[in-house]
Amino acid sequence: MDNLHTQLVAARILPDLLDVLSGRPCWLVGGALRDALRGEASKDFDLATPGDPTPIAKAFAARIRGHWFLMDSLRHQSRVVVPAQAGGWAFDFAPLRAATLNEDLRLRDFTVNAVAWPVASSVTSAEFIDPLGGRGDIDSCLLRACSVGVFHDDPLRVLRGVRLAATLGMEIESETFALMGETAPELAQVAGERIQGELALIFGVKKAGKSLARLRDLGLPPLLFGPPEVQGSWEEGVRLTARIVAGLAQGAGELLAEFPEEEGEGGWSAAALLKLAALLAGYRPSSDVGMHLRLSRRAGNLLRRLRELPPETLDELRLLRDAAPRRRALWVEQLGAEPVLGLTWLLSQADDPRPWLPEARRALNDYHDHLRHGRIPDLVDGAWLRQKLGLSDGRRIGETLRKLRAAELSGQVKTPDEACKLLESLAEKNIDKEIDPP
Secondary structure, three states: OHHHHHHHHHOOHHHHHHHHHOOOOOEEEOHHHHHHHOOOOOOEEEEEEOOOOHHHHHHHHHHHOOEEEEEEOOOOEEEEEOOHHHOOOEEEEEEOOOOOHHHHHHOOOEHHHOOEEEOOOOOOHHHOEOOOOHHHHHHHOEEOEOOOOHHHHOOHHHHHHHHHHHHHOOEEOHHHHHHHHHHHHHHHHOOHHHHHHHHHHHHHOOOOHHHHHHHHHOOOHHHHHOOEOOOOOHHHHHHHHHHHHHHHHHHHOHHHHHOOOOOOEOOEOHHHHHHHHHHHHHHOEOOOHHHHOOOOHHHHHHHHHHHHOOHHHHHHHHHOOOOOHHHHHHHHHOOOOOHHHHHHHHHHOOOOOHHHHHHHHHHHHHHHHHOEOOEOOOOOOHHHHHHHOOOOOHHHHHHHHHHHHHHHHOOOOOOHHHHHHHHHHHHHHOOOOOOOOO
16 A cells, blocks of 8 residues: 555645545546556556546646646546656546446446545555455456446457556456457447557557467457458468567667657557567558558558568668768668668567677668758759759659669769769760669
């Protein structure tokens, strides 16, 4: 109980919220209480009251100098947020979803989330309200549904069960898993945005193997990602995902920490996107997963680009060991719009990523040194092409600059003077002729 009391004092639930309540009933429920009983800290607190908690939430926000936001006016749900420099706490206030607290707890998803504590001056074991035995399940690391209809009430809870089992390190009770399997087809009715939010957390766990096995056993792969192509299979996707997970653990993941500017997208961590890309590379869905899951355009493009990068691309880095820094920078740039993720993807598939790390770091540093306004400038610009070569069509200018970049990447040209001479020479022949590597 000391751990919970310490957190409540730090978050100013004690004594500030207690003072604001002035005797009115209010209960701490949900994940923060669950985590505290597991000996873990939380920054997010769920609080429930018998009626509209809005006046309480506003008064509490004023008391602790937090910011109050209305989340759902119809349901009287609001949030109080404390700035990061003052603790970074978040408090969600909502009315009970039933006539009594016990009935409210029975409507929740899993018993580990169906424990309540009345906000009071002290924390004692006797004060916990636990009608479904959630504390025992927390101690046993067991995920158990609150009722047989819990997944029909919200089919997304099927995925939430897989996610909670992964993030909390719990086993799913067999009867609960059977209920999840029965309800799994109803996930087709759930919005893609909600589904991808749970998947982002599932793939965010370091080891995804157990979760992927649960998704398979629930019959979810075709529903989540569409049917695979003839050459694809779930098993191959799991194998490639395991390879990425191992590579990240063996050193490839260090790049993500050292170059944090590519932190992921829309709730997806960089590592989670890499694992999803690996799964899709082996599964080979026949439809656009990004559209189905309502992923952002950036995330969808990233997944496609990663799947297009063959592992042998990494061998090119060894050939650039003695190359000029700009040439290495260009090699990094052609890995895609998120080159840190692209290079991490390649390293993760190496037999041993560690020997590659020094060269990878040097190449990424070269890339950032040469980057200007989001790209590496061309050796010659469009104005020179218009003036010296008489090119006016934007499409032909773009094609010419791409060919010049390819020539530079192959080592055929190194300086602006060499670039100009090459282009002038080609212009005499045919500006559209491909530049052959030496």
